[in-house]
Amino acid sequence: MRENQAEINKGMQQLHVSQDQLKDMIRVVQQLEQDRSNSLTGYNFSWTLNELHATSWNTATATGAIAFMDYSKVKRYTRVYDLQQQFMSLQNRAFDSILVVYGLGTLLQKDIKKVSNAQLADAERVLGLALSNAGAVESLETALSEEYTKVLKGVN
Numbered sequence: 001m002r003e004n005q006a007e008i009n010k011g012m013q014q015l016h017v018s019q020d021q022l023k024d025m026i027r028v029v030q031q032l033e034q035d036r037s038n039s040l041t042g043y044n045f046s047w048t049l050n051e052l053h054a055t056s057w058n059t060a061t062a063t064g065a066i067a068f069m070d071y072s073k074v075k076r077y078t079r080v081y082d083l084q085q086q087f088m089s090l091q092n093r094a095f096d097s098i099l100v101v102y103g104l105g106t107l108l109q110k111d112i113k114k115v116s117n118a119q120l121a122d123a124e125r126v127l128g129l130a131l132s133n134a135g136a137v138e139s140l141e142t143a144l145s146e147e148y149t150k151v152l153k154g155v156n
Contacts, residue, residue, distance in 0.1 A: 004052045004084065005148035011050040012141050015134060021045045022101070022131040029124045036113050043108060047098045050141075052088060057081045080147045087140045094133035101130045 025043050057077060060066050066074050104123055107115060149155075 001080070001148050001152055005145055005152070007050050007052060008141050008145045008148070011048060012138065012145070014046070014048045015138055015141065018045070018047050019131060019134050019138070022127055022134065025101075025104075026124060026127045026131070029120055029127065032112060032115070033117065033120050033124070043105075045101060047095070047101075049091060049095060050087075052084055054081050054084060076151055080144075080151050083140075083144050083147055087137075087144050090140055091137055094130075094137050097126070097130045097133045100126050 021044055025045065028043065060069075066077075069077075104126065107119060107123060
């Protein structure tokens, strides 16, 4: 759990960078919708997936070791690992929208005067969805980090 919490905390810092980059990209697209005379010089975007592990818990469950644990501890660990699984699922779903953001690179490499209003509107929608997904990931990251802290301190 300590390693997972360190990974989550590092991921939160990187997520804030990604969110800022998405906001910048949205602003650029909105500016281009208003004025095509601006030149577009590419964009920076990065997204990092958190790699979390549940090996210890899965082993304890598979071997029956949890039968020897106090019920309140089992309940606490189950809660945090269930939340971790929800986080991993959300992160994977968010990554699908991030792949589409990476795909915008081909659109933005075109002569901007040849990019249609519909294409720019679609790009803005894609970026907005990615930003929304990043916000959801951030919320669950925060909740998961708080749960790790509680469990590691022995708080119910």
